[in-house]
Amino acid sequence: MNTFKISYFVVVLIMVMAIAITLSEPLRVEANHRNRYGQLIATTRAKKGGNRTSAMTCDKSPKVCRLKGSPGRDCCRKRCVNLRTNKLNCGRCGKSCQYSEICCNGYCVNPMFDKRHCGGCFKKCNKGRSCAYGMCSYA
Helix, strand or coil: CCCHHHHHHHHHHHHHHHHHHHCCCCEEEEEEEECCCCEEEEEEEEEECEEEECCCCCCCCHHHCCCCCCCCCCCCEEEEEEECCCCCCCCCCCCCCCCCCCCECEEEEEECCCHHEEEEEEEECCCCCCCCCCCCCCC
């Protein structure tokens, strides 16, 4: 049991050191391109001359979120998001909608029973009709 604890500690120590060394190298942005999904990619050059590719984060370059093809214009937790539609950042950073809700124009709504958003955002039921299970006038 004691040998297991020592070997576990050594493995964790090696992993922490590897992460620290990787993060300690300063990076310089060389060129920007997009991957096949349209996400902005930055090619960076490490101090020791090695190239590596990583997604550019908006915490250091907020204008990245305003580029064409960006998922959204706002920066939340180092990611570009759309505060009007993002379920994890609905209306403001960090505001999550519940499991059964979706984000419509920055508000969490339940499309199963909300007659202004019945079955999806801005799908209104006719006057006098109710929304049940995402359908207007069900049953």
